[in-house]
Amino acid sequence: MTALPLALYTHAVIEHATRFSNQRIAPVDIAALRENNPEHWMKATAIRALTLDAVAAANSGHSGMPMGMADVATVLFEKHLKFDVSNPQWPDRDRFILSAGHGSMLIYSLLYLMGDKQVTLDQVKNFRQMGALTAGHPENFLIDAVETTTGPLGQGIANSVGFAMAEEIQRAQYGRKLVDHNTYVIAGDGCLMEGISQEAIGLAGRHSLGNLIVFWDNNNITIDGTVELSDRTNQVQRFKASGWHVQEIDGHDPEAIDAAIVAAKKTKKPSMIACKTHIAIGHAAQDTSKGHGALTDADQLAAAKAAYGWPGAAFEVPADIKAQWEAIGTRGAAEREAWEARFAEASKQKQDRFNRAYALDAPNKLSATIKALKKQISEQQPKVATRKSSEMALAAINPIMPETVGGSADLTGSNNTKTSDLGVFDTDNRKGRYIYWGIREHGMASAMNGMALHGGIRPYGGTFFCFTDYARPAMRLAALSKIPTVFVMTHDSIGVGEDGPTHQPVEHLAICRATPNTYVFRPADTVETAESWELALSSKETPSVLALTRQNLPTVRTEHKLANLTSKGAYVLAEAEGKRQVILIATGSEVSTALDAKALLEAEGIGTRVVSMPCMELFAEQDEAYRRKVLPAGAAVRVGIEAAVRQGWDQWLLGERAKPGKSDFVGMDRFGASAPAGELFEKFGITAANVADKVKALL
Amino acid sequence: MTALPLALYTHAVIEHATRFSNQRIAPVDIAALRENNPEHWMKATAIRALTLDAVAAANSGHSGMPMGMADVATVLFEKHLKFDVSNPQWPDRDRFILSAGHGSMLIYSLLYLMGDKQVTLDQVKNFRQMGALTAGHPENFLIDAVETTTGPLGQGIANSVGFAMAEEIQRAQYGRKLVDHNTYVIAGDGCLMEGISQEAIGLAGRHSLGNLIVFWDNNNITIDGTVELSDRTNQVQRFKASGWHVQEIDGHDPEAIDAAIVAAKKTKKPSMIACKTHIAIGHAAQDTSKGHGALTDADQLAAAKAAYGWPGAAFEVPADIKAQWEAIGTRGAAEREAWEARFAEASKQKQDRFNRAYALDAPNKLSATIKALKKQISEQQPKVATRKSSEMALAAINPIMPETVGGSADLTGSNNTKTSDLGVFDTDNRKGRYIYWGIREHGMASAMNGMALHGGIRPYGGTFFCFTDYARPAMRLAALSKIPTVFVMTHDSIGVGEDGPTHQPVEHLAICRATPNTYVFRPADTVETAESWELALSSKETPSVLALTRQNLPTVRTEHKLANLTSKGAYVLAEAEGKRQVILIATGSEVSTALDAKALLEAEGIGTRVVSMPCMELFAEQDEAYRRKVLPAGAAVRVGIEAAVRQGWDQWLLGERAKPGKSDFVGMDRFGASAPAGELFEKFGITAANVADKVKALL
Numbered sequence A, B: 001m002t003a004l005p006l007a008l009y010t011h012a013v014i015e016h017a018t019r020f021s022n023q024r025i026a027p028v029d030i031a032a033l034r035e036n037n038p039e040h041w042m043k044a045t046a047i048r049a050l051t052l053d054a055v056a057a058a059n060s061g062h063s064g065m066p067m068g069m070a071d072v073a074t075v076l077f078e079k080h081l082k083f084d085v086s087n088p089q090w091p092d093r094d095r096f097i098l099s100a101g102h103g104s105m106l107i108y109s110l111l112y113l114m115g116d117k118q119v120t121l122d123q124v125k126n127f128r129q130m131g132a133l134t135a136g137h138p139e140n141f142l143i144d145a146v147e148t149t150t151g152p153l154g155q156g157i158a159n160s161v162g163f164a165m166a167e168e169i170q171r172a173q174y175g176r177k178l179v180d181h182n183t184y185v186i187a188g189d190g191c192l193m194e195g196i197s198q199e200a201i202g203l204a205g206r207h208s209l210g211n212l213i214v215f216w217d218n219n220n221i222t223i224d225g226t227v228e229l230s231d232r233t234n235q236v237q238r239f240k241a242s243g244w245h246v247q248e249i250d251g252h253d254p255e256a257i258d259a260a261i262v263a264a265k266k267t268k269k270p271s272m273i274a275c276k277t278h279i280a281i282g283h284a285a286q287d288t289s290k291g292h293g294a295l296t297d298a299d300q301l302a303a304a305k306a307a308y309g310w311p312g313a314a315f316e317v318p319a320d321i322k323a324q325w326e327a328i329g330t331r332g333a334a335e336r337e338a339w340e341a342r343f344a345e346a347s348k349q350k351q352d353r354f355n356r357a358y359a360l361d362a363p364n365k366l367s368a369t370i371k372a373l374k375k376q377i378s379e380q381q382p383k384v385a386t387r388k389s390s391e392m393a394l395a396a397i398n399p400i401m402p403e404t405v406g407g408s409a410d411l412t413g414s415n416n417t418k419t420s421d422l423g424v425f426d427t428d429n430r431k432g433r434y435i436y437w438g439i440r441e442h443g444m445a446s447a448m449n450g451m452a453l454h455g456g457i458r459p460y461g462g463t464f465f466c467f468t469d470y471a472r473p474a475m476r477l478a479a480l481s482k483i484p485t486v487f488v489m490t491h492d493s494i495g496v497g498e499d500g501p502t503h504q505p506v507e508h509l510a511i512c513r514a515t516p517n518t519y520v521f522r523p524a525d526t527v528e529t530a531e532s533w534e535l536a537l538s539s540k541e542t543p544s545v546l547a548l549t550r551q552n553l554p555t556v557r558t559e560h561k562l563a564n565l566t567s568k569g570a571y572v573l574a575e576a577e578g579k580r581q582v583i584l585i586a587t588g589s590e591v592s593t594a595l596d597a598k599a600l601l602e603a604e605g606i607g608t609r610v611v612s613m614p615c616m617e618l619f620a621e622q623d624e625a626y627r628r629k630v631l632p633a634g635a636a637v638r639v640g641i642e643a644a645v646r647q648g649w650d651q652w653l654l655g656e657r658a659k660p661g662k663s664d665f666v667g668m669d670r671f672g673a674s675a676p677a678g679e680l681f682e683k684f685g686i687t688a689a690n691v692a693d694k695v696k697a698l699l
Helices: A021-025 A030-036 A038-059 A064-078 A101-112 A121-125 A155-174 A189-192 A195-206 A235-241 A254-266 A296-310 A319-330 A333-345 A347-358 A365-380 A387-402 A439-452 A464-478 A494-497 A510-514 A526-538 A590-603 A616-621 A624-630 A679-684 A690-696 B020-023 B030-036 B038-058 B064-079 B101-114 B121-125 B155-174 B189-193 B195-206 B233-240 B256-264 B299-307 B317-330 B335-344 B346-360 B364-380 B386-400 B441-454 B465-480 B494-499 B508-514 B526-538 B590-603 B617-623 B624-630 B677-683 B688-698
Strands: A095-098 A184-188 A212-218 A247-248 A269-275 A403-408 A435-436 A458-464 A486-490 A518-519 A544-548 A573-576 A580-586 A607-612 A639-643 A663-666 B094-096 B182-188 B212-218 B243-249 B271-276 B404-408 B434-437 B458-465 B484-490 B519-521 B544-548 B571-574 B580-584 B608-613 B637-641 B663-666
Touching: A021 A189, A021 B271, A030 A038, A030 A296, A038 A064, A038 A101, A038 A121, A038 A296, A038 A319, A064 A184, A064 A212, A064 A254, A095 A101, A095 A155, A101 A121, A101 A319, A121 B580, A121 B617, A155 A184, A155 A189, A155 A195, A155 A212, A155 A403, A155 A439, A155 A464, A184 A387, A189 A195, A189 A212, A195 A235, A195 B195, A212 A254, A235 A247, A235 A269, A247 A254, A254 A269, A365 A387, A365 A526, A387 A403, A387 A486, A387 A526, A403 A439, A439 A458, A439 A464, A458 A464, A458 B571, A458 B677, A464 A486, A464 A510, A464 A544, A464 B386, A464 B465, A494 A679, A510 A518, A510 A544, A510 B508, A518 A526, A518 A616, A526 A544, A573 A590, A573 A624, A573 A690, A573 B677, A580 A590, A580 A690, A590 A607, A590 A639, A590 A690, A607 B508, A639 A690, A663 A690, A663 B094, B030 B038, B030 B299, B038 B299, B038 B317, B064 B101, B064 B182, B064 B212, B064 B256, B094 B101, B101 B121, B101 B317, B155 B182, B155 B195, B155 B212, B155 B441, B155 B465, B155 B494, B189 B195, B189 B212, B195 B233, B195 B441, B212 B256, B233 B243, B233 B271, B243 B256, B256 B271, B317 B346, B364 B386, B364 B526, B386 B404, B386 B526, B386 B544, B404 B441, B441 B458, B441 B465, B458 B465, B465 B484, B465 B508, B465 B544, B494 B677, B508 B519, B519 B526, B519 B617, B526 B544, B571 B590, B571 B624, B580 B590, B590 B608, B590 B637, B590 B688, B663 B688
Parallel strands: A095 A184, A184 A212, A212 A269, A247 A269, A403 A435, A403 A458, A458 A486, A486 A544, A518 A544, A580 A607, A580 A639, A639 A663, B094 B182, B182 B212, B212 B271, B243 B271, B404 B434, B404 B458, B458 B484, B484 B544, B519 B544, B580 B608, B580 B637, B637 B663
Antiparallel strands: A573 A607, B571 B608
């Protein structure tokens, strides 16, 4: 290959280059790029042309990134990515993650070109339209070949840490014959400016995730202008500071791209390849922030195609180029078949375990294990915090579910997430099933999503419930992307006590419940905690939040029931002794408060039912007959009790045929305070006496 | 000073040291430390002793960090920090931010020792108890000398970027005679592992915030164990990659600390001083994760004090040491007086502007300006998106409020946050009042909190409403800490259209409304947007969220009213023509849908009132008589309309004396989809026709 017009950026690794030296935007000679490697050029330009056409048709989308990264993607798919378009979910495939998800036409173009069954030409033509699989940002729940839903920046790169960890853990569990693949990521400047990227970079470096290869689309452009407007970080130095292998290349030079990937695959460190690219290359908007968005001007589009030497009309790909891409799409078929043959040779037991974990089927034993624990607890009636109850449940579950991987964001002893059998995941113990995530709630949550999406693993991880805030973008994506991640959120109320309002959640139950497709469990004791875990680990498409106490609670489920009562969302825990005049509805730590209030009221002859409501979402899913059984229409006073804001409760207190003017709520309407927990419950009136008073005021 | 036992760590700057070399924990010789500098030692040890006593008395808290950082804090307060304990809010003081807020006894000890009026010995003895100012984590709303509420890790260091920017902007506005101070931060490993720290580091480096000096408490210990469990990042290299000045010192060597601060004050870059310290120094738990928490064992406490050579009983500080500290506390009095003299010499206009901005008083002109804009809009009736309405309001406001500082997280053209008069804040334009925050929603929100807390500035900043998720920890702290930051959140529903569900908020109104002390404005048109801005910029203790549309909306306030109707939270926008049978309640973009539905219903003779409800919190604050006027009890059908989840609406639809069984809600109960906005509103039934149908089904 002769000298490239981008002579500044050779594929030699440039050490210690500063961000600024990177950022001088050299001119680019499209004609030379075409001539230097015409076959590569046309394949890559098919991506560019389809992107321009689809975005123009939609009058919406992001043209520039797929155009700029087309060369990298072409070399990756043509020469490296282990992928078979006929079976895009083959377990030992390489993973490709488009962290810069706004460049979705990159992945749709690739899939269409390779002959993906879902992403047809019609889908490309209907980019971003109602009902199309080709959504504005790539969605894993629409297209099989899309590994993860991206768009909110930084999520893909943090997901990828989970993908890479999952691969390491499964390789250790099943052997290299069955698990041996890489995770490739395309990340943009936006991904790297988001704080979550630092959490991801630190984790990948710490764990020497050598199977992780990140391409940084170093185009120096953001929506507001050049990157320098807001950042001068030397990304090369930053990645190196966390132990990454870093290379800098011209992202339009196929030989440099290939050589960098070869080197990245060899190193035992995670790799970052800084690809100097031109956003919207060849278009009038090249190297400008306008090039980031939707390029829809027909004349400019035609001019760009002319400069490319692209022959086709809109959405037309010349047959020879399409054929070359289809060959790339089937390149991995032989590898897949070889893997299937190796898999067939594995023991039946290994196959079953592998298949069960990938299918997200809980083991048959799970139900019996939970029942046995419940029986024991109902007999022994321990008084423990539900975070401890959770540990007791995990101690029973983890040995029978080798697919669980636990962890905590530096609160292991507080979240009670570590059981003795897990072992610690580390560079010298890839079998370890416990991750010390560090003080990285967001990175943990996002990496857990990646682990679950990788397949074969059921991740759970803990932090304080208040720090749901930090993990929130990833928790939303779990819900949206239908990932059954389990978030173990302890210290779930003012019961936190002395740490004070910065650490006391009051609005977080409402936040989690407001989010579609999320189960929020707030169990009242060890029995309900065990039931919640059973449900969380049986869920295939819905993440679970377990809100658990810091403080000890009595066992309220003192009568053993085989049935998982939590699965109904709410149930009658204690029936009124005389005529039912009152229904108290409570969750978690307030269920025992409700029972105490019932005792006070019954002593005065006021018949009081106590309903435990560990999961509002599951209760809302029940048929009306069941809901009516638990919350009968009409005469009884209803009082809800939860040490949190009222938002979300009115459907049960005012709706569901409640009697007008006959309901109340005992909870929080402000932030908490710093004091011993018991005093706080008194101060804020979350006591049996106050509940009884409120009831009597309504009677 | 003779060689320290920590000989490895001299105060010479160690270039290119790796994190690992830092992390070898050298032994420490307490006796030598005492002997080398006895006077310093006893002053610093007063902090250690008070910390040990207070945590032991509370049986709760974090002992190790204040013990480890006592030397740094002592040198900082004794020799550098411009601070006057008699007036801890003097505007030109240096700011001291304890980002590692769990070490709150550090700041309480310092304040008590110096003679702060609020933090008395009784307060120290009541650490973490009910009603004490000495909360578990430092709270700015309890103690004047506490600059910001910390505890959620990483917030303090990101706040500090805002403090330092505010100082630069105000210095440019008022001159060095009135504004010339530094911002000092103590940050721990937790702060640096949180992703938000990277956003802060990148911003500070980009803007060469030379007045920002961060001490990293490099003690190598987190709650779960040593830092290496979860991170091997070379922090020195990481900070340098973003353009920081970095020094590495022995954090127990007072001369090294002093020399490092002197050097840090000289450089024009932001400074990080890596202080190698021993957590819980001198205690049995030194250098262990146990040392991070509450050290309460009486014998170990006594042994530590003996090793220190500390003479006092619990909570006793020898008079000479107390006197030395009290002298430190008044060290800044002369500087304050000199400043007051300079301030007195400033022009009356300058003084008034300064005082008004610090008091968070809106200018008198604001009300008239908003009224004039409203009148013009009601006449012209433009059809614009409320994000554009917001820009129109800002174009009127910014010229009369020089204290506003705007910005966006790389969505300037989408958030419409930049008005032409602001200028861009940069290293060569400190007068610029617009910040390009980059793709850093979290860092932006936290830094805005810091700007507001610094005083003299009213920050507002924009991103997509969906990315409330990223900013959420800082938005909660704004509410908790009573900071009137304004969050400009555009693209507030499925009206986002083609970008799809990753970018379409459905639960975010509920999330913001669930948070105490937060005004959530969702204006229906330009008039309500202007009213919302007036309220947001008049708030002194409550942050505001402005949820604004991407899509154009008609003007619904076509009749000019002088009164700010949004201040009531909800009001009758259009009265029923005949007998009132229906009340439609809507917010934002759905108000015009409600008006269209009213037209359909009135055409069938169904008298329909439309209530616009731009701010639920303000409506809830009104007296019952007003609420009853807007939502009369009884017969009328009520339907709520909002392109979001129902959570939060039931109080108006089922409560407030609604007629049972006669209400409904038109909104979202799932995530959105990728398609043109108009089609999405049809698909999800958020249309006038569907509203009319629902009403008729209830009649």
